[in-house]
Amino acid sequence: MAGKTITEQILSGKSGRNAKAGDVVVCTVDSAMGTDGSVPMALDYFQAMGGTRVSDPSRLVFALDHYAPPPTRATALLHQRMRDFARDQGVALWDTGEGIGHQLMVESGRAWPGALVVGADSHAVTYGALNCFATGIGSSDLAAIMKCGRIWLRVPESIRVELTGVLPNGVYAKDIALALARELGADGAAYQAIEFTGSGLDSLELEDRLVLSNLSVEMGAKNGVFPFDARTAGWLRGRTRNSYSPVSSGADARYARHVHIALDSLVPLVALPHRVDRVTTLEDAAATPVHMVYLGTCTGGRVRDFHQALAVLHAGGGPAPGVQLVVTPASRTELETLARDGSLAEFIAMGAVIGTPGCGSCCGTCGTIPGDGVNVISTANRNFKGRMGNSHAAIYLASPAACAAAAVRGAIADPREVTP
Amino acid sequence: MSPMAGRARVFGDDINTDYIVTSRRKRESLDPEYLRHYLFEEIDPAFAATVAPGDLLVAGANFGCGSAMEVAVTAVLGAGIHAVLARSFSRTYYRNAVNNGLLPVVCDTSAIAEGHRLRLDGALVYNETTGESLPGEPLPAIMLAIVSAGGLVPYFRTRTDFDSVS
Numbered sequence A: 001m002a003g004k005t006i007t008e009q010i011l012s013g014k015s016g017r018n019a020k021a022g023d024v025v026v027c028t029v030d031s032a033m034g035t036d037g038s039v040p041m042a043l044d045y046f047q048a049m050g051g052t053r054v055s056d057p058s059r060l061v062f063a064l065d066h067y068a069p070p071p072t073r074a075t076a077l078l079h080q081r082m083r084d085f086a087r088d089q090g091v092a093l094w095d096t097g098e099g100i101g102h103q104l105m106v107e108s109g110r111a112w113p114g115a116l117v118v119g120a121d122s123h124a125v126t127y128g129a130l131n132c133f134a135t136g137i138g139s140s141d142l143a144a145i146m147k148c149g150r151i152w153l154r155v156p157e158s159i160r161v162e163l164t165g166v167l168p169n170g171v172y173a174k175d176i177a178l179a180l181a182r183e184l185g186a187d188g189a190a191y192q193a194i195e196f197t198g199s200g201l202d203s204l205e206l207e208d209r210l211v212l213s214n215l216s217v218e219m220g221a222k223n224g225v226f227p228f229d230a231r232t233a234g235w236l237r238g239r240t241r242n243s244y245s246p247v248s249s250g251a252d253a254r255y256a257r258h259v260h261i262a263l264d265s266l267v268p269l270v271a272l273p274h275r276v277d278r279v280t281t282l283e284d285a286a287a288t289p290v291h292m293v294y295l296g297t298c299t300g301g302r303v304r305d306f307h308q309a310l311a312v313l314h315a316g317g318g319p320a321p322g323v324q325l326v327v328t329p330a331s332r333t334e335l336e337t338l339a340r341d342g343s344l345a346e347f348i349a350m351g352a353v354i355g356t357p358g359c360g361s362c363c364g365t366c367g368t369i370p371g372d373g374v375n376v377i378s379t380a381n382r383n384f385k386g387r388m389g390n391s392h393a394a395i396y397l398a399s400p401a402a403c404a405a406a407a408v409r410g411a412i413a414d415p416r417e418v419t420p
Numbered sequence B: 001m002s003p004m005a006g007r008a009r010v011f012g013d014d015i016n017t018d019y020i021v022t023s024r025r026k027r028e029s030l031d032p033e034y035l036r037h038y039l040f041e042e043i044d045p046a047f048a049a050t051v052a053p054g055d056l057l058v059a060g061a062n063f064g065c066g067s068a069m070e071v072a073v074t075a076v077l078g079a080g081i082h083a084v085l086a087r088s089f090s091r092t093y094y095r096n097a098v099n100n101g102l103l104p105v106v107c108d109t110s111a112i113a114e115g116h117r118l119r120l121d122g123a124l125v126y127n128e129t130t131g132e133s134l135p136g137e138p139l140p141a142i143m144l145a146i147v148s149a150g151g152l153v154p155y156f157r158t159r160t161d162f163d164s165v166s
């Protein structure tokens, strides 16, 4: 289809209209996810709308991830309510300990090329790495989808982000995302889609693309979509039962803006408290004391992330005394892999606290909460004041390797320079 | 949408949903009647005690960024606020506002100060204190239909599906 961005093409197909940026369309949703942070309210909305049966339960899944495990009676009751509803309605449910909903969506093939996938949580944009239109919605939207299977959407304009070259040693997907946040700002892609493209994608694993799609919402984007290639096909093999047709942008598609990032020119970066776009080089932030290191979340909680972190921890002889290292795998599958390949035992031997697969400390709803005056460096995507449950702590965001380097030194450091 | 008038309560740029109401409070309850007492507690501890029904929220760019949590809208409604004016909104906040019947108005808010008396008629904002008129962006038909109904819940009480867009 000539003249259309990936986003315009998918939304045209799902709305049955010739959708262009700026139009408002009503679309059929292929796949939807809700979490314990959003479903309880969605159930209230659904019931208030007079909803009785979910229109198509096979398209819906619930994840118990934000309160995993529930730290209070009130949150345990939310979980019970979700389990009861899911059982009665035939909705699939990922229970406490299975992992973060977004990770499970991409692991289980509930997001596929060309699909319209939503999650009642802002980081649903993560699935865009799989060449689908994926966006975060609210509880009321989820209730409407439960009722009629559809959603209203304004078709966003797209920003074309071209990546060229190959990442230097010690520089990771997280650094690309932080470089983009620095370039665009925290609202630089508001109401817009980000479409990644360029020869630089060839060297990016699917896990790397998930990081970029995941962080696109931190620039305000509605979705962050990748083209389809052999890596996408490889990831989907054996995961999705849906047949799919990949979508690529039309040759003369119109973009609101073009951004070019030369991967070779990037250096390790860090986002300073309390904004994701307050980005500086690790070198400039070097020697900032760090008291807690958090490895996990839907951004940096996959096996590959832990391996990258472990390599640096090994090189440096483990965490410095007094540094609290918290490890929270994004899913049980990732935890199992780490257990099988020995990584988990190594983390335990280094004194790491191992959290239940799930959101953990990321948004302060469960898991380890930092104390007052504590500097945390984290593989997460957000560092707002109070984000991890204490507004008197400060959060830095960096790649898993950079977080590990900080653990070794007890201060922000370049992972390439870490030695025992 | 019937016209409304009220006092401006002004905030700056990049007010995220956790600043509007913390996820910690949300863990305690989802009830807007409860959460309204903790509105903006981290950044303006005096707000909750001084907010009055009919007040209008005014903000700079990127209002409601961060988490998509809907209590950041329902707690505002719970305090009797029925419209938010901002230079721009995060898209999830904008959606949630529409879906709950909180009118989001995109306009240049830079000349509005705390306590100004504002009158709103659709997307037209009139600042009674300064005598200035500000044209806001009109809402597309389907969003206007949802906001005017009072949100998706009343919208769907009389429908089984969205009205088709023409």
Ligand code: SF4
Pocket: A066, A100, A102, A121, A123, A297, A298, A299, A358, A359, A362, A363, A380, A381
């Ligand atoms: S890991 Fe963090 S960012 Fe991801 S879904 Fe959970 S709370 Fe949100």
